[in-house]
Amino acid sequence: MALLQISEPGKSTLPHEHRLAVGIDLGTTNSLIASVISGKATILEDEEGSRMMPSIVHYDEKQIFVGVEAEKRQVQGPEDTIASAKRLMGKGLMDIRPEDFTVSLEDSAGNIAIHTKQGLKSPVEVSAALLKRLKELGEKRLGGEIMGAVITVPAYFDDAQRQATKDAAKIAGINVLRLINEPTAAAVAYGLDKKVEGNFVIYDLGGGTFDISILRLENGLFEVMATHGDSALGGDDFDHLIEQWMISDFDTPMPNIKTKQLIKNLSRKIKEGLTEKSEIAVNQSFDGLGTIKKTLTREKFASLSADLTNKTITCIKQALHDADLTPKDITGVVMVGGSTRMPIIQVAVEQFIGMPLLNNIDPDEVVALGAAEQANILAGNTNNELLLLDVIPLSLGIETMGDIVERIIPRNSTLPVAMGQEFTTYQDGQTGIVIHVVQGERDLVKDCRSLGKFTLKGIPPMVAGAAKIRVTFQVDTDGLLSVKAKELSTGIESSIEVKPSYGLEDHQIQQMLASSFSSAEEDKESRALAEIRVDGQQIIAMIESALEQDKNLLNPNEIDHIHVRVHELTKALATSDRALIEEKTKLLNEATAAFAAKRMDHSISKALTGKTINTLEF
Amino acid sequence: MTQNYFEIFSLPVAYTIDMNSLNQHYRLIQKSVHPDRFITGTDAEKQQSLIKSTQVNDAYQTLKDPVKRASYLIRLHYDKEESGLPPEFLMQQMEWEEELEDANEEQSLQLLSDKIEADKKIIENVLVVTLDEKKDWESALSHLSKLKFLTKLAGKIQQKTFALDVS
Amino acid sequence: MAITLTKKAATRVEKYLESRGKGVGLKLAVKTTGCSGMAYVLEFSDEIPAEDHVFESYGIKIMVDPKSLIYIDGTELDFAREGLNEGFQFNNPNVKDSCGCGESFTV
Numbered sequence: 001m002a003l004l005q006i007s008e009p010g011k012s013t014l015p016h017e018h019r020l021a022v023g024i025d026l027g028t029t030n031s032l033i034a035s036v037i038s039g040k041a042t043i044l045e046d047e048e049g050s051r052m053m054p055s056i057v058h059y060d061e062k063q064i065f066v067g068v069e070a071e072k073r074q075v076q077g078p079e080d081t082i083a084s085a086k087r088l089m090g091k092g093l094m095d096i097r098p099e100d101f102t103v104s105l106e107d108s109a110g111n112i113a114i115h116t117k118q119g120l121k122s123p124v125e126v127s128a129a130l131l132k133r134l135k136e137l138g139e140k141r142l143g144g145e146i147m148g149a150v151i152t153v154p155a156y157f158d159d160a161q162r163q164a165t166k167d168a169a170k171i172a173g174i175n176v177l178r179l180i181n182e183p184t185a186a187a188v189a190y191g192l193d194k195k196v197e198g199n200f201v202i203y204d205l206g207g208g209t210f211d212i213s214i215l216r217l218e219n220g221l222f223e224v225m226a227t228h229g230d231s232a233l234g235g236d237d238f239d240h241l242i243e244q245w246m247i248s249d250f251d252t253p254m255p256n257i258k259t260k261q262l263i264k265n266l267s268r269k270i271k272e273g274l275t276e277k278s279e280i281a282v283n284q285s286f287d288g289l290g291t292i293k294k295t296l297t298r299e300k301f302a303s304l305s306a307d308l309t310n311k312t313i314t315c316i317k318q319a320l321h322d323a324d325l326t327p328k329d330i331t332g333v334v335m336v337g338g339s340t341r342m343p344i345i346q347v348a349v350e351q352f353i354g355m356p357l358l359n360n361i362d363p364d365e366v367v368a369l370g371a372a373e374q375a376n377i378l379a380g381n382t383n384n385e386l387l388l389l390d391v392i393p394l395s396l397g398i399e400t401m402g403d404i405v406e407r408i409i410p411r412n413s414t415l416p417v418a419m420g421q422e423f424t425t426y427q428d429g430q431t432g433i434v435i436h437v438v439q440g441e442r443d444l445v446k447d448c449r450s451l452g453k454f455t456l457k458g459i460p461p462m463v464a465g466a467a468k469i470r471v472t473f474q475v476d477t478d479g480l481l482s483v484k485a486k487e488l489s490t491g492i493e494s495s496i497e498v499k500p501s502y503g504l505e506d507h508q509i510q511q512m513l514a515s516s517f518s519s520a521e522e523d524k525e526s527r528a529l530a531e532i533r534v535d536g537q538q539i540i541a542m543i544e545s546a547l548e549q550d551k552n553l554l555n556p557n558e559i560d561h562i563h564v565r566v567h568e569l570t571k572a573l574a575t576s577d578r579a580l581i582e583e584k585t586k587l588l589n590e591a592t593a594a595f596a597a598k599r600m601d602h603s604i605s606k607a608l609t610g611k612t613i614n615t616l617e618f
Numbered sequence: 619m620t621q622n623y624f625e626i627f628s629l630p631v632a633y634t635i636d637m638n639s640l641n642q643h644y645r646l647i648q649k650s651v652h653p654d655r656f657i658t659g660t661d662a663e664k665q666q667s668l669i670k671s672t673q674v675n676d677a678y679q680t681l682k683d684p685v686k687r688a689s690y691l692i693r694l695h696y697d698k699e700e701s702g703l704p705p706e707f708l709m710q711q712m713e714w715e716e717e718l719e720d721a722n723e724e725q726s727l728q729l730l731s732d733k734i735e736a737d738k739k740i741i742e743n744v745l746v747v748t749l750d751e752k753k754d755w756e757s758a759l760s761h762l763s764k765l766k767f768l769t770k771l772a773g774k775i776q777q778k779t780f781a782l783d784v785s
Numbered sequence: 786m787a788i789t790l791t792k793k794a795a796t797r798v799e800k801y802l803e804s805r806g807k808g809v810g811l812k813l814a815v816k817t818t819g820c821s822g823m824a825y826v827l828e829f830s831d832e833i834p835a836e837d838h839v840f841e842s843y844g845i846k847i848m849v850d851p852k853s854l855i856y857i858d859g860t861e862l863d864f865a866r867e868g869l870n871e872g873f874q875f876n877n878p879n880v881k882d883s884c885g886c887g888e889s890f891t892v
Contacts, residue, residue, distance in 0.1 A: 002870075002872070003865055003866075003867060003870055003871060003872025003873060003874055004825060004827050004872050004873045004874070004875070005827070005872050005873070006798070006801055006811065006827050006828060006829055006873070007826075007827065007828045007829070008828065008829060009812070009828050009829055009830060009831055010828070011828070012816075012826045012827065012828055014816070014824055019658075037872075038797070038801040039801050039804065039805040039829060040800075040801055040804045040805070045869075047869065137869075140868060140869040140870065141869045141870060142870065143867070143870035143872065148657075177657055178654065178657070219645070220649075221645050221648075221649070317780075318780070321776070321780060377654075378654055378657045379657070379658065380657075380658055385649060387648060387649050387652055387654060387655075388654065389648065389652075413675075413679070414675050414678075414679070415675075416653065416668055416671050416672045416675065417672060417675055417676070418672045418676070474668075474672065476653070476668060477652075477653045477654065477668075477671075539660050539661075542659065542660055543660065586661075589660060589661040589662040590662070592660065592662040593662045593665065593666060595662075596659075596660070596662045596663040596665075596666040596667075597666045597669075597670070599663075600650060600651050600663075600666060600667065600670055603650040603651075604646075604647050604650050604651065606650075607646040607647065607649065607650050608628055608643055608646055608647070
């Protein structure tokens with residue numbers, strides 16, 4: 001028997017139709033899930049009352065252990081235990097330091113593959129295991145099926161890293177409402193909870209990533225003005241410095257993986273200890289290495305890590321510059337991520353901005369809480385009109401002659417954004433063109449991240465230079481790129497074959513999906529049918545209610561046309577023909593495109609009342 | 619009929635623009651069309667909202683920026699994209715570039731930057747007259763070329779200042 | 786009769802109202818729908834509609850419209866926990882049959 005939560009006025013849902021939405025902070029070190037319960041963003045605790053799940057997965061021959069259970073097995077079986085998988089998302093072996101990981105990694109067609117007792121696993125699958133565990137916890141806590149999730153990513157994640165995160169969610173069976181940037185989520189938590197307005201610096205130092213965002217909070221609109229960061233800088237690097245400091249007196253290499261793991265764990269403890277204490281003494285012997293007897297003071301730690309700290313301050317300067325602001329324009333600094341507990345960090349940031357920091361929401365929880373608030377808004381559970389306008393963190397460009405990058409979408413452009421570019425053929429009769437898309441700020445292709453090669457096919461044969469192919473690069477609100485192409489003189493829609501430089505292909509995702517659900521084949525078929533039926537019914541309901549409200553925007557012919565399509569879909573829904581239902585749903589969507597556009601224009605003119613606006617077609 | 623960028627924000631088609639209205643209308647429109655508003659909508663709604671929200675962002679970025687706004691306004695009325703620069707300006711350009719090369723400390727960079735900003739203001743004022751009063755597109759194109767150059771130069775100065783600061 | 790809250794429920798409602806930062810109390814109602822006829826509505830209320838009955842329990846105001854009251858008069862709202870899930874529960878003396886989900890019922 002389900003238990004009820006208090007809804008916002010007028011937002012109660014019918015039984016079995018609750019729009020349960022969650023926010024998930026998929027962190028390098030820890031992951032959290034939160035949801036708005038009776039109006040309050042709440043961290044969902046596990047059975048043991050833990051609010052954070054270690055982002056660790058352990059594989060043995062038969063089972064997959066996730067979170068605390070995996071952590072318990074880490075010291076005994078570090079080579080089968082994957083921690084910090086987030087650092088591998090959307091990356092190739094060349095992009096990382098394999099020695100930072102206790103598992104053995106190899107290259108698999110440009111992607112990273114992890115050796116486990118259950119065969120090779122991709123970082124996406126490891127993340128999917130974490131997400132699946134969080135989803136199960138969420139459903140137990142909320143007493144129902146989760147309709148969708150907002151998943152947070154570092155603001156500085158590139159297209160491949162974002163896509164990998166979305167793929168992981170798909171494999172975990174999670175409907176992603178939106179990917180949002182971690183600092184933006186933190187700002188939402190502060191903005192909604194503390195009801196603050198002004199310009200804010202969000203300083204987010206997590207386990208493996210560092211982000212700076214500058215946001216303007218005003219009148220229910222959160223606008224990201226600039227973002228900067230380093231997707232390979234985090235608390236782990238501070239641990240690493242302590243590790244090096246500890247073993248600096250030995251000139252022997254690390255004797256074994258277990259000792260390596262123990263020293264790693266100890267380093268983290270020392271770092272955390274220095275938050276409370278001014279110095280920590282070590283006196284411990286390690287198998288195959290000897291005894292470490294040393295004392296680390298806060299001052300010494302500060303000098304060891306001065307370079308890292310300065311790097312973060314430089315990022316703030318760059319972000320402020322991009323936002324066209326100076327430290328005195330800043331209303332507040334929000335600290336996010338467990339690593340911001342380090343006093344050396346707090347002192348450095350406070351000194352630079354010249355004001356006390358905002359840290360009255362737990363820095364470990366603020367991202368998940370903000371994501372939960374945003375999920376609740378997106379799912380339509382509140383009357384809050386808050387809108388987030390985020391930006392693309394890294395410029396998109398294409399390769400031109402001489403390995404030079406031509407920028408097509410500059411970083412910090414507000415999303416969604418699109419840019420068109422014309423291409424032509426350079427040989428007579430040429431029917432294909434390859435476009436290499438890269439992401440980054442550098443001028444040379446080799447210094448940027450390769451996102452993929454888009455091959456335009458089916459260009460009608462013409463003399464060199466006669467074809468005019470208009471290619472549109474669209475980046476959506478999740479920060480993900482899609483490419484469309486059209487030959488202008490003939491109007492032929494060119495087909496595009498995408499070879500991502502990193503990431504999984506559709507069929508691989510399907511395979512992983514299949515292996516993650518062990519249900520029988522017909523079971524899957526019936527579930528797919530049930531899902532598409534519900535979708536179809538919902539679309540009809542939405543369109544009928546839209547017609548009810550805004551029939552006057554259409555002429556009788558247009559209305560008839562929609563009615564015909566609705567009728568066709570209704571008839572299809574009575575059958576068990578999945579392909580037919582899919583087709584009729586698609587046709588109904590096409591038939592209502594113009595109506596949807598008119599309704600939006602109508603709502604714009606309502607929003608701009610007092611001004612005369614006739615038909616808004618653009 | 620397709621609306622131009624000014625009409626989208628229900629602003630008069632002119633170089634002189636009420637920034638407050640632009641900002642305010644931009645936000646109101648995004649609140650109505652942004653894809654976040656249609657998460658639970660039909661596919662048709664999602665697609666239309668992506669198209670519109672993208673167009674509104676593009677229009678906003680164009681009108682917000684004095685160079686892009688002038689260039690867009692000229693394009694609405696005049697069938698020519700570029701105009702040559704007077705020889706004396708080309709000479710001036712070279713001098714500025716040299717000055718930038720020689721400026722290696724914050725103070726001299728600041729001085730140069732102040733000078734460029736002042737010149738930019740002057741050209742922007744000239745553009746108000748040529749675009750909004752005289753509607754002399756040809757001469758506006760030439761002023762715009764100057765403004766483009768100065769804006770680029772200002773960016774270079776800022777970058778150099780920034781590099782000094784970081785090192 | 787009246788609508789009441791258990792002490793536990795009242796404490797929760799008070800906490801939620803406080804964190805929400807606005808609202809005058811709770812609105813309880815029924816909708817005719819759901820898997821067995823009627824479904825409960827439980828919402829924050831930002832106003833006191835003139836036609837509503839207003840009850841008070843442990844200092845919390847509860848608004849019920851006259852039509853709904855017929856079906857839920859005498860209800861005690863409790864706060865309960867089942868496994869990891871926690872939430873509010875309607876103890877409604879008028880219910881003859883409920884759908885098992887606890888959210889809809891017949892009278």
